[in-house]
Amino acid sequence: MYQRDEAGFGQGGGAVALALDGGPRSSLGIAAPVLPELTGWRAAIHDLDLVVDLGARIGSLHWFRGLATCLALCAAPIAFFPKFAALPAPSLAPMAEPQWQEARAIAIAPLGLGADTGRRMAPTDAAQPLADTPERPSIDLVATIGQGDGFARVLERAGVAKAEAQAVAKMVSGAASLADIKAGTRIDLTLGRRARKSDPRPLDHLLFRARFDLKLGVERVNGALALKRIPIAVDDTPLRIQGFAGSSLYRAARAAGAPAKAVEAYIRAIGSRMSVGRDVRSTDRFDIIVEHRRAETGEVEVGKLLFAGLDQGKRQTRLMQWTAAGSTQWYEASGIGERKGLMRMPVVGRMTSSFGMRRHPLLGYGRLHKGMDIGAAYGSPILAAIDGTVAFAGWHGGHGNYVKLNHGSGMATGYAHMSRIVARPGQRVAQGQVIGYVGSTGLSTGPHLHYEVYKNNVAVNPATMSFTTTSQLAGGDLARFKAQLGRLLAVRPAGAAAPEPQKSAEARKPATRG
Known part of the structure; x- marks a missing residue:
């Protein structure tokens, strides 16, 4: 075997020994072939190395000859590389805007680019209209x-x-x-x-x-x-929900199935009698009754809150909403209704004269000023300070145009020097309702409102007033009220009542939904 190295061809494999006849032999005993000696141009071609290792003998003549050979081989294909030139062609005229929109409409383009493909093209002359087309019967x-x-x-x-x-x-x-x-x-x-x-x-x-x-x-x-x-058959039986207040009255009622609006109305009703955050304990039992309608087709309507109850052991709160004398409020089971609220300012302005003794600006002598004067622009609306009934509306001597409202329990308010009266005698007005307009009638030095408050026909300082109105049902109203309350309390919640809670303050207890 022969190997190529820097010294030329050499023998490889086993060692060479001399034969008996003097010729070379291999270690296997096979006579080695004898190569003829090359001379002249054959020897020159044999010694010519076209594939030069450019990584060895860098800088020698042999290396530069190899580099020249490599550059020549690379230049040859580049020199014979064909040339390609653009073919001349006429450019199309730009499309008008209607043509471009038509082409864009019928083209296939991504929807992300705003394409609206799928539009039908106008019919050609090959399309023939039908004489008549059938219609669907219905x-x-x-x-x-x-x-x-x-x-x-x-x-x-x-x-x-x-x-x-x-x-x-x-x-x-x-x-x-x-x-x-x-x-x-x-x-x-x-x-x-x-x-x-x-x-x-x-x-x-x-x-x-x-x-x-x-x-x-x-x-x-x-x-x-x-x-x-x-x-459609409808079951109008109210929905009754009971349970224990637990750590949160609102969350316990919602978990028992009470609608959110009904729970909010329930807390407002109970809050009118006690402090929900301070007085309601985890062992107290709530009782909620709301309007509920179930149709035979499966639909359900939940209406307003009808009854709000809270069982605190020795103390029981039972409230039902009732309308009497045009006013709707929560009444206790005994027929007593109570609504707390502050008197509001009857007109927007500033106080120009307070309650008490003063020298009258027109009469010139000192006397008790039985109200407060509130300066306001001429024609400003005058509002009822609280719900009441118009006891008087008309001219009242030095008061000029005057309105007096009765609020029950001996309370009354007066409004004087009006330019125009809106309220009518016997009319029931709500808090904030317009009853007249600011003027300067009667003994007045300019446009203002003279505002009075009476308790059992005795004038009191309006600036110190904060009172509670209480109403009591009687006669036929009380009988109808108790009859309706009895019908509501007869509604039984579905399922067994919730078990009694332990005395420890723990998570809210299970509730029963009717």
């Missing part, structure tokens, strides 16, 4: 009543003729008030076959829910529309 539609929408207008938008839509609306109004139909109500319609395509389709069928307990349908029978009532 169309089923769904319309929805929007906020502030009209019933007839909804039908017209769905394709019903105007005269027919108004006729249907008149039929429906005879069974249910159109104003009471809630926004979002779904109307199922079926429009039938028409004689000509230019005519609107006739209404064949209509069905919607007019009230929680009533569905209304309109059917075409023998060519005429007829109204059909479909009553």
Whole structure:
């Protein structure tokens, strides 16, 4: 075997020995071949090394010859590389804006770039219009009543003729008030076959829910529309929820299933009799009754709070909302109602004269000023300081135009020097309601309000007043109140009552929902 190295070809493999005849032999005993000696140009070609190792003998003539050979081999293909030039072609004229929009509409482009592909192209001359196209015999539609929408207008938008839509609306109004139909109500319609395509389709069928307990349908029978009532059975039994207050009365009531608005109203009602944060303990038992309606179709409506109770052992609080003499408030089981509140300022302005003895600016002598004067712009509205009944409204000597309100329990307020009176005698007014306007009538030096407060017909300083009004039901009102309270307390919660809680202050206890 032979190997190529810097000294030329050499023998490889086993050692070489001399044969008996004097010739070279290998270590295996095989005679080594004898190479003929090269001379002349053959020897020169044999010694020429075209593949020079550029990593060895750097800087020698042999190395530079190898570098020149490498550069020549690289330059040869570059020299013979073909040249490519752009082919001349005419440029297209830019498209006009309508053409560009049309091309963009029918092109395939990413939606992220704002493409609107899928648009149909205009028909060509090859398209022939049909003489007549068949129509569907009926169309089923769904319309929805929007906020502030009209019933007839909804039908017209769905394709019903105007005269027919108004006729249907008149039929429906005879069974249910159109104003009471809630926004979002779904109307199922079926429009039938028409004689000509230019005519609107006739209404064949209509069905919607007019009230929680009533569905209304309109059917075409023998060519005429007829109204059909479909009553829905509703269970109006109130929902009664009981449980223990635990660590949080609100969270315990919500966990028992009471609606959030009902719990808020319950806490406000109980808060009018005690401090919820200080007086309610974890072992106290709450009792909530709310309006509840369940339809046979499965829908549920939860209304306002009807009863608020709190069992604290020796003390029981039972409150029911009742309306008497035009005022709605929470009454105790005994028929006593109580509402606490501060008297509000009857007019926006500044105090110019306080309650007490003073020298009258017109009469010139000292006397008791039985109220306070509040300076305000002429014509400013005067508001009732608290709920009451108008006992007097008219001219009252030096008071000029004067209004007096009775608030019960011996309390009364007076408003003098008005430019105009709005309240009428015997009228019941609420706190903050306008009863007149600032003026300067009677013995007055300028536009202002003279405001008086009386307790058992004795004038008191209005600046120090903070009182509670109390009302008591009696007679027929008390009888009806107790009858309604008895019906509510007869409602039993579903399921067994919650177990008695331990005395330790721990997490809220399980509640029972009716």
